Amino acid sequence: MRILVLGGDGYLGWPTALHLSQAGHEVAVADNFVRRHYDNELGVESLVPIEPLQTRIAVWRELTGKTIGLYVGDLTDALFTYHIIADFEPGAVVHFAEQRAAPYSMIDRAHAVYTQQNNVVGNLNILFAIAEANPDIHLVKLGTMGEYGTPNIDIEEGWLDLEHNGRTDRVLFPKRPGSFYHLSKVHDSHNIEFACRIWDLRATDLNQGVVYGAHTPETEGHRDLRTRFDYDDIWGTVLNRFCAQSAVGHALTVYGEGGQTRGFLDIRDTVRCVELAALNPPDRGEFRVFNQFTEQYSVSQLAERVKAARSAHGLETTITHLPNPRTEMEAHYYKAKHQRLLDLGLVPHNLDDSLIDRVIGLVEHYKGRIKPELFAPRVDWRFGGRGKIKAAPTGRRRVAIAPSVARRG
Amino acid sequence: MRILVLGGDGYLGWPTALHLSQAGHEVAVADNFVRRHYDNELGVESLVPIEPLQTRIAVWRELTGKTIGLYVGDLTDALFTYHIIADFEPGAVVHFAEQRAAPYSMIDRAHAVYTQQNNVVGNLNILFAIAEANPDIHLVKLGTMGEYGTPNIDIEEGWLDLEHNGRTDRVLFPKRPGSFYHLSKVHDSHNIEFACRIWDLRATDLNQGVVYGAHTPETEGHRDLRTRFDYDDIWGTVLNRFCAQSAVGHALTVYGEGGQTRGFLDIRDTVRCVELAALNPPDRGEFRVFNQFTEQYSVSQLAERVKAARSAHGLETTITHLPNPRTEMEAHYYKAKHQRLLDLGLVPHNLDDSLIDRVIGLVEHYKGRIKPELFAPRVDWRFGGRGKIKAAPTGRRRVAIAPSVARRG
Numbered sequence: 001m002r003i004l005v006l007g008g009d010g011y012l013g014w015p016t017a018l019h020l021s022q023a024g025h026e027v028a029v030a031d032n033f034v035r036r037h038y039d040n041e042l043g044v045e046s047l048v049p050i051e052p053l054q055t056r057i058a059v060w061r062e063l064t065g066k067t068i069g070l071y072v073g074d075l076t077d078a079l080f081t082y083h084i085i086a087d088f089e090p091g092a093v094v095h096f097a098e099q100r101a102a103p104y105s106m107i108d109r110a111h112a113v114y115t116q117q118n119n120v121v122g123n124l125n126i127l128f129a130i131a132e133a134n135p136d137i138h139l140v141k142l143g144t145m146g147e148y149g150t151p152n153i154d155i156e157e158g159w160l161d162l163e164h165n166g167r168t169d170r171v172l173f174p175k176r177p178g179s180f181y182h183l184s185k186v187h188d189s190h191n192i193e194f195a196c197r198i199w200d201l202r203a204t205d206l207n208q209g210v211v212y213g214a215h216t217p218e219t220e221g222h223r224d225l226r227t228r229f230d231y232d233d234i235w236g237t238v239l240n241r242f243c244a245q246s247a248v249g250h251a252l253t254v255y256g257e258g259g260q261t262r263g264f265l266d267i268r269d270t271v272r273c274v275e276l277a278a279l280n281p282p283d284r285g286e287f288r289v290f291n292q293f294t295e296q297y298s299v300s301q302l303a304e305r306v307k308a309a310r311s312a313h314g315l316e317t318t319i320t321h322l323p324n325p326r327t328e329m330e331a332h333y334y335k336a337k338h339q340r341l342l343d344l345g346l347v348p349h350n351l352d353d354s355l356i357d358r359v360i361g362l363v364e365h366y367k368g369r370i371k372p373e374l375f376a377p378r379v380d381w382r383f384g385g386r387g388k389i390k391a392a393p394t395g396r397r398r399v400a401i402a403p404s405v406a407r408r409g
Numbered sequence: 410m411r412i413l414v415l416g417g418d419g420y421l422g423w424p425t426a427l428h429l430s431q432a433g434h435e436v437a438v439a440d441n442f443v444r445r446h447y448d449n450e451l452g453v454e455s456l457v458p459i460e461p462l463q464t465r466i467a468v469w470r471e472l473t474g475k476t477i478g479l480y481v482g483d484l485t486d487a488l489f490t491y492h493i494i495a496d497f498e499p500g501a502v503v504h505f506a507e508q509r510a511a512p513y514s515m516i517d518r519a520h521a522v523y524t525q526q527n528n529v530v531g532n533l534n535i536l537f538a539i540a541e542a543n544p545d546i547h548l549v550k551l552g553t554m555g556e557y558g559t560p561n562i563d564i565e566e567g568w569l570d571l572e573h574n575g576r577t578d579r580v581l582f583p584k585r586p587g588s589f590y591h592l593s594k595v596h597d598s599h600n601i602e603f604a605c606r607i608w609d610l611r612a613t614d615l616n617q618g619v620v621y622g623a624h625t626p627e628t629e630g631h632r633d634l635r636t637r638f639d640y641d642d643i644w645g646t647v648l649n650r651f652c653a654q655s656a657v658g659h660a661l662t663v664y665g666e667g668g669q670t671r672g673f674l675d676i677r678d679t680v681r682c683v684e685l686a687a688l689n690p691p692d693r694g695e696f697r698v699f700n701q702f703t704e705q706y707s708v709s710q711l712a713e714r715v716k717a718a719r720s721a722h723g724l725e726t727t728i729t730h731l732p733n734p735r736t737e738m739e740a741h742y743y744k745a746k747h748q749r750l751l752d753l754g755l756v757p758h759n760l761d762d763s764l765i766d767r768v769i770g771l772v773e774h775y776k777g778r779i780k781p782e783l784f785a786p787r788v789d790w791r792f793g794g795r796g797k798i799k800a801a802p803t804g805r806r807r808v809a810i811a812p813s814v815a816r817r818g
Contacts, residue, residue: 109534116533117529120596121522124522125518152576153578154573163562171583174580187592198736
């Protein structure tokens, strides 16, 4: 199968491209390298040094004889997006190429607008490009479990059968997400469902949980094939950050009570889920949603898991609670379905101590590169902010402290 | 009360500004005049000649002694948006300033992207400007009943109390709209709800039905105060278009079966609803939704109403059914609540023959300006298109005809 991976230079895009190439698919990647630019902007970097994408692709070819095609450009540039679809003629387009950090989207107005504009326009261009080039192409879109928020009812996979005043309907599951980033994914989902409805496109929306881990079989094949690993407050997902903190003897920083519960999955399951979705396309006209995670944990439970894994080696770990920089419920009901990828054959890598040890081992190897000051949250949902980075006079200002908010906070 | 009307040069924005000014409020309007630009782009114009906004404001002042402030600029320019909020210090901001035509958003990729980018970014800038300048400001946002689509269940006012697997929650009413324009309003609604949740803003989302009519007491005060009247396929709302067709002896053009049912309201109720919302702000932190319409009709019922009103004067009217250029259900359940504005004191102007006569009389006065070729729909939901306007090589191309779509169509 010919598969085009958009955002193929990223934390998950690159291992996905490798996995699909290894599995025998013809793969091309597209990227505009903005993820590397965000590092420059924020003064952060991947803990694991990563090679330029061109080098990665060349090393992969030397090792395996397999070719990965490369397109460099921006999806908000319609000419580029039309070109890559027409030129590569993919059977499936896997779309990772969005700004993917909630805190980044909450820095200030400019970052909120950038996130929604970049994600929504890029995704619209892909929909039009597919509709015009070949509506048989299957769009495999990375969404997020965060689109749902934390409702007091069971979370279904994208659609909800409901009864109201004695009548029934199947509706899109109501969304109430927690950041301008998560909102951008909700906007995308609505746009994709509409495109399936009016143009008979086929799409799978992968509402992915929080990913942890650093290794896939392919990235382990050579040091130049490794994927990025982020531990800072903006880009570091929670378990990766806890492992990094633990490795350098820093307290695990839980935001607020720690009862925030989310779906999680191993990076090895991400790449497999994407492949399963691509191999089993929906019918034309279908907007299909998979909840892509394997286990659900609260943040406190994850911290305890890391602490226990360390304790098994006789190491002491402290857990500390910081004021929560996010506006979110810290104790709530959470039960999300995640059956459909299992039905397609996913065999989950559940979280175990050896994985935690493995990630901590990786961080210890690079501990000289850790900047502990990057653990502390710099972006507050209520006030924006970028820590020490001085705000520009307008459009970069922090959101003013509303009196009643200040009282609550 | 100080009220800032965004989009104050438009079909509804201008009569709203006049109504609020007449009611004794201090009013300013903002506009970038892009609505007049769309006319140039598409080769259409208001049937009723309209004066420049500066003239309108000057005539209003001469007639009544009342001043309406004017800001000229674009809400996607954050500096402008921050400036007008800080400078005018409104108690309420009434936001009409969005691209508001479904067919316009469906012309092609460029128009879809423009619509969502313009509407979403402008609205985000307003939210940030209010949060930073004064989070007490009440945002009165024009949404649309079209956000809901046509679900098989009763449509509530924005929120839905539901039970699922034995648990209950109050969720945002699930949305499934029918164009990239309607989707832009869904995106706005989600963004506004979030801003209310995290910054304690107060907002009213007015999910407005299809507006008909041309006169309010204020626009009738002087010929230079009249508002625009559109009858073409892109901008003409259905009842106004039927009246125009009837006035020149053209058949009333119903798309498809005509069982499409929507909420409708008189333009005089629009201006009153906005005032009622502004006068009765929600609490801080509340995202409030009103369904702003007074009666629901199917398209066929409306055509029959126009035919009957003409028949009372001994005039014959033909009703014709065109192939539906939209992708929508042509016969469906539709029952939408619209109680909350009535509770605040709205006394509806229900549709009657004299109103229809009145609108037809207006059109007859200007019948020499009617271009009957503008009645025919030029934009097809499945294929895009702008009729005779030649498409640019890319980004303006029509959406290709998907084989299975073509079979269905």
